[in-house]
Amino acid sequence: MANFDVLVIGGGPGGYLCAERAAQGGFNTALIEKGNLGGTCLNEGCVPTKSLLYCAKQYATAVHGKDYGFTASDVKYDHAAVIARKERVVKKLVAGVGASMKGNHVTVYKGEGVIKGRNPEKGYDVEVAGEVVTADRLVIATGSVVAVPPIPGVKEGLASGFIVTSREFLSMKELPKEMVAIGGGVIGLEMACYLATVGVKVTVVEMMPKIAGPTDADICDNLMKTYQKDYGMKFELSAKVKEVKADSVVFEDKDGKTVELKCDKVLLAAGRRANIQGLNVEALGIETNRGAVVTDRHMLTNVPNVYAVGDCNGKLMLAHTAYREAEVAVNHMLGIKDEMKYDNVPSVIYTNPEVASVGLSKAAAEEKGLKVKEVKVPMQLSGRYIAETLRGDGFAKIVYDTERSRIVGVCMVGNYASEMIYGAAMMLETELPLSQLKKIVFPHPTVCEVIREGLFML
Numbered sequence: 426m427a428n429f430d431v432l433v434i435g436g437g438p439g440g441y442l443c444a445e446r447a448a449q450g451g452f453n454t455a456l457i458e459k460g461n462l463g464g465t466c467l468n469e470g471c472v473p474t475k476s477l478l479y480c481a482k483q484y485a486t487a488v489h490g491k492d493y494g495f496t497a498s499d500v501k502y503d504h505a506a507v508i509a510r511k512e513r514v515v516k517k518l519v520a521g522v523g524a525s526m527k528g529n530h531v532t533v534y535k536g537e538g539v540i541k542g543r544n545p546e547k548g549y550d551v552e553v554a555g556e557v558v559t560a561d562r563l564v565i566a567t568g569s570v571v572a573v574p575p576i577p578g579v580k581e582g583l584a585s586g587f588i589v590t591s592r593e594f595l596s597m598k599e600l601p602k603e604m605v606a607i608g609g610g611v612i613g614l615e616m617a618c619y620l621a622t623v624g625v626k627v628t629v630v631e632m633m634p635k636i637a638g639p640t641d642a643d644i645c646d647n648l649m650k651t652y653q654k655d656y657g658m659k660f661e662l663s664a665k666v667k668e669v670k671a672d673s674v675v676f677e678d679k680d681g682k683t684v685e686l687k688c689d690k691v692l693l694a695a696g697r698r699a700n701i702q703g704l705n706v707e708a709l710g711i712e713t714n715r716g717a718v719v720t721d722r723h724m725l726t727n728v729p730n731v732y733a734v735g736d737c738n739g740k741l742m743l744a745h746t747a748y749r750e751a752e753v754a755v756n757h758m759l760g761i762k763d764e765m766k767y768d769n770v771p772s773v774i775y776t777n778p779e780v781a782s783v784g785l786s787k788a789a790a791e792e793k794g795l796k797v798k799e800v801k802v803p804m805q806l807s808g809r810y811i812a813e814t815l816r817g818d819g820f821a822k823i824v825y826d827t828e829r830s831r832i833v834g835v836c837m838v839g840n841y842a843s844e845m846i847y848g849a850a851m852m853l854e855t856e857l858p859l860s861q862l863k864k865i866v867f868p869h870p871t872v873c874e875v876i877r878e879g880l881f882m883l
């Protein structure tokens with residue numbers, strides 16, 4: 426029987442980083458993965474989506490070349506070639522994770538891990554591919570799966586292929602002519618924007634009065650207007666899907682009218698849920714809440730030496746959250762003082778223009794009783810932004826705690842936002858006072874200079 430110090434179940438960002446760090450910390454470590462290493466993020470989420478979105482962006486530049494002083498003739502979008510490129514990107518990165526496991530001497534088991542219970546002598550037993558593996562410490566990192574809402578026709582649509590989830594979407598060999606996205610959250614928006622950019626007619630049906638969940642309402646408006654104007658995309662807000670038929674989606678619109686939209690593909694993007702079904706967490710009495718594993722600030726469950734990191738704890742389903750949670754868990758194992766904080770985790774929507782935010786909105790800060798001032802800085806204040814962007818209506822908002830003299834939130838819409846937001850996260854995390862932030866020299870000309878401009882407006 427194989428014995429380990431640490432056994433990680435799941436090889437996505439949370440799981441593989443945890444295994445890497447545990448091995449580097451001196452633990453004899455194993456990892457169980459039933460699919461490809463890299464999990465949802467690498468294989469059917471973040472990375473493939475970015476690969477597709479980048480290709481669409483290049484295509485859009487070629488099509489609209491006239492705006493920049495050149496014309497390209499006979500520009501054709503070859504979706505199958507784009508998918509093939511995406512597969513090469515994914516393969517390369519998955520191989521990289523494999524190499525890292527090998528380099529760090531992590532034993533990788535291929536198969537589905539099922540918890541068997543406590544081992545009478547040492548730690549916990551997990552069965553994989555007919556073998557029982559024992560470890561002192563367990564890390565559950567089994568990720569999340571698509572949430573399938575109980576809407577009539579959805580199960581049938583998924584079975585027939587008329588409805589796709591993000592997974593199938595990222596491998597579709599052909600583009601649909603007309604698509605309806607159920608859900609205007611992060612996945613719905615990124616995928617709808619991809620299709621709209623390459624000429625597919627898209628309607629986003631979102632049951633809330635705005636898209637993109639908790640994202641700043643001004644930013645959502647800006648994004649919606651861009652896609653409506655530039656790509657003819659349609660948004661149905663406060664619209665609840667009632668049924669999916671063989672070739673249409675039926676929803677109740679904001680005025681209570683029943684509308685039937687014909688299309689040749691439907692994207693189901695109505696959320697994800699923690700994936701712990703079949704893992705047998707009950708065998709150890711691991712506490713769960715609404716199907717997700719409950720964890721404390723060290724990523725420990727209620728069972729000693731059993732941790733849960735990533736989407737399976739349902740806290741903040743983002744790959745970069747999982748990375749940090751993995752480090753916190755390993756630090757706890759090593760006795761290094763550390764704890765998980767979710768306040769300053771940035772979030773990004775990789776549309777074009779990009780959307781990024783960190784910390785509190787003005788309303789959320791006021792709800793917490795903070796005295797705040799907000800400034801809205803047009804991206805047009807950046808020379809580089811004007812030089813590169815003709816649309817030019819992006820902006821950043823900075824929320825400032827006037828009593829503590831600290832920045833408590835930043836959000837923005839406009840390109841490079843995804844790369845700029847970490848700077849804002851650093852300002853929040855380090856809690857540097859405004860007087861110090863103003864002394865930071867920003868490179869010129871860059872778009873991040875709008876943040877510097879904003880600091881001087883406070």
Ligand code: NAI
Nearest residue numbers: 608609610611612613630631632666694695696697742773
């Ligand atoms: P989500 O929770 O972000 O959005 C789902 C949307 O669907 C919500 O706005 C909800 O109101 C709407 N909805 C639910 N049922 C509906 C119905 N019957 N009719 C109409 N609208 C309905 O979930 P999403 O987009 O599926 O993403 C799942 C997770 O993956 C999220 O936690 C997200 O943060 C993460 N993710 C992150 C990305 C990033 O960081 N760039 C990219 C993709 C996913």
